[in-house]
Amino acid sequence: MDPLASLRHLVQTHPLIDNHAHNLLSRAAATNYAKYPFEQITSEAQGPALRNAPSTLPLQRAAAQLATLYDCPSSDWDCVKAARDQWVERDYQGLIRRCLEGTHSLLLDDLLTDQDIESFEWHDRFAAAPTKRVVRIEVVAARVLSSILPGGYDQSTSSPAVLQTHLEQFRQGFHEKITEATADPAVVGFKSVICYRTGLDVQATDDSDNEILLQSFARTISQGTGSVYRVEDKPLNDWLVRQALNQLQSAKEIDPSSPNKPLQLHTGLGDNDINLILSNPAYLQALVAQYPKVDFVLLHSSYPYTREAGYLACVYPNVYLDLGEVFPMVSRDAQESIIRESLEIVPTTRLLWSTDGHFYPETFWLANKQFRDALEKVIVDYVLHGDHTIEQAKLAVADILFNNSNRLYSLNEKATYNSGLAPAIRTLSSTSSIDALDIFMQNNPDVKYIWLQFIDFTATTRVRMFPVREFAKIVRKQRRIGVCLAVFLMLQDDSVCPVGSTTGQFYMEPDLSSLWLNVGLDSKSATVMSWWRSEEGTELEGCPRTTLHNITSELRVKHGIEVTCGFEIEVILLKCITNPDTNEEDFVPCVSNHSWSQMTRDTRRFVPLLEEIADALESIGINLEQFHAESAPGQFEFVLPPGSPVAAVDTLIKARQVVTNIAEQHGLRATLHPRPHQHAAGSASHAHVSISPATQEESFLAGVLQHYPAMTAFTLSGDASYDRVQSGLWAGSEWIAWGTQNRETPVRKISKGHWEIKSLDGLANMYLAMAAILAAGYLGLQEKQPLTVCDCLYDAAKLSDADRSALGITTQLPKSLSQSLDNLASDKALQDVLGHSLVQNYITVKKAESKKLNAMDAEVRQKWLVERY
Incomplete structure (x- = not known):
């Protein structure tokens, strides 16, 4: 395979870990566009401002791409939505499965809303690995408040002493919930939306004046509606972030080998209730320095502050930059620019991928498609200019899509793609072929033989069969399987055309992406297709699979x-x-x-x-x-x-x-x-x-x-x-x-x-x-x-x-x-x-x-x- 072609293939097919996403809508709500406008797949606008979305480049691009997804003859927005409605009605889970192809694992912030969505566990069916949780600390805090004051705020009994008691109850309850989440193996990290609430200029050290915190607490509970609370008062919000960070840092100090659980922070663009100036991650510098044992994930490319986030990810070993949300929210040129800015000084081991997919499965599909396309263009360009070697570029791609998140969140996954409910797991990545074989055998321990096959010019299937141990030698390149070049001119009965020669041979190289179990016959075996290679190991003209x-x-x-x-x-x-x-x-x-x-x-x-x-x-x-x-x-x-x-x-x-x-x-x-x-x-x-x-x-x-x-x-x-x-x-x-x-x-x-x-x-x-x-x-x-x-x-x-x-x-x-x-x-x-x-x-x-x-x-x-x- 041409090196650049193999790099492009890797970008487009490597399994990915979506390190930040949200729940999907239930089928009943999936076409409720009055409540969940479909135009929001490419826009943070709301209300009347959203009416302008169809005239934006991101939505028009998305419409054209969705038309191909839905097999819709037109990219007209109304036609696209109608085609979508038909698919949702016909096979909603099939649409989701199509949109999440290539997704190995989902890390869900499942506290975005508790209405009209499918449960956290429900999403397991669409990825190769079980879904993991990211806990939103502000929602945890609001729920603790509801448990302390289920009847709402009562001003007549809110003396300073009572308020102090409630604050201590809140402190203890919040601490317990964060501790429980930290111990929960399904939880891989935490998230703060303080960027939305009061901005990223978080005070890095505890305020010694308890009165300030008490007043902030009082304002928060007094603004609650019944038993529903929203934590959006700065001293209290800053305090929540520090409390969570204190517990995460303490957990690492007590047991350095414990699973890593980073703190994700929304940064950069968001809904119209965000203060864009205070969404600059540069405000977090002192906080990052204050908690060196906690890893910080700066979500959403920090756009338009990508360079500031990149600086933090470069100079602080506990900062990672997530490249999500802007796909498909901004134009193609902006997406490529964001990737280039992210790579200006950030090590490729500090970049993560996420879709920020939510509500609609198409948000996942568009984000993954557009990110892969933009990453391919940028990374290939760097190779062509000599900035990366092919191998460096491949490693960078695998790191960004999979390895960095796998390591950061202590997932311990292997880069595999699970085809539906199949027990046979197919490797689609740059992981070595022997790793792919190991993964397959771990999932299919009863397999004793591998059939290595190719299709000749008469459409006859030619097969060689090997015990697994011998096939492993072929995969490790410890032996080669030669086939006489006469096959190029061989008929179904093994006779060779008069012009054929019995001299020379080619070699069968197994393509582990095609490894599958043999079913429907009494055999403990599996089959894999092959490429034809020359004596030197290069592509051989005449190989049907290589030609295609x-x-x-x-x-x-x-x-x-x-x-x-x-x-x-x-x-x-x-x-x-x-x-x-x-x-x-x-x-x-x-x-x-x-x-x-x-x-x-x-x-x-x-x-x-x-x-x-x-x-x-x-x-x-x-x-x-x-x-x-x-x-x-x-x-x-x-x-x-x-x-x-x-x-x-x-x-x-x-x-x-x-x-x-x-x-x-x-x-x-x-x-x-x-x-x-x-x-x-x-x-x-x-x-x-x-x-x-x-x-x-x-x-x-x-x-x-x-x-x-x-x-x-x-x-x-x-x-x-x-x-x-x-x-x-x-x-x-x-x-x-x-x-x-x-x-x-x-x-x-x-x-x-x-x-x-x-x-x-x-x-x-x-x-x-x-x-x-x-x-x-x-x-x-x-x-x-x-x-x-x-x-x-x-x-x-x-x-x-x-x-x-x-x-x-x-x-x-x-x-x-x-x-x-x-x-x-x-x-x-x-x-x-x-x-x-x-x-x-x-x-x-x-x-x-x-x-x-x-x-x-x-x-x-x-x-x-x-x-x-």
């Missing part, structure tokens, strides 16, 4: 485009019978009464099997979006969750294997054959492709359409594939076209920047197929190609020549693999992106494969394909 990864990176680096992919698995379940005439096994339909999205008597018999498949997939972190009966006898569809291109194809491969394994346990063959029943529709493997931002969607689509005739060499990669793509079979019909929600065009547009590619099936090496699609889109972007093919609302095969011409539809899909391969051979631009050697070897293999298959009898050929796909 590199094109994805090129789209990000050169055009600022992120790609998301998702797949549909269509399989046909067949039963194997012995032909009494020939004594040979034949595959026949497993049902007769079966049709699309119906639950016939035959179909209902398969419900337990389908649910077993869904449960097995969920157990390894693949949460199906839906599954249902398809049109052909015994045909079913499973819709997989989206992901980045390589990860999405990895998910497709593992999901297919699970479906196959479980079907075999029930005596059935789950085949991906494009059309095993000539009297019925065929099976595809439709891909959903989304680009973000979608501002250049027309050029991307134009490139895809222009290179479609060559792309089909990868997407319709067998002669059998072309039996399926005919008009009337809901397979994209026969002309190269696109149409909004038109299932009889090869490219169905679903929303802005989101398409379904229908010319795909299970014979394809999906890494290469997706690489070809993205390469075609990349060429369209490079050439700023105009989109000359119009939106087609009909089956183009049924239009007249004149009607097709008026829409710019001029090219038919290839009718055979031979035509597609010829188109690929003549498409030099596509070869330049994919690699000439890869394309040449691929063409050679597919021609040899076609020759072998076409020499077979039709029934023998069909059985041969069903056995293998």
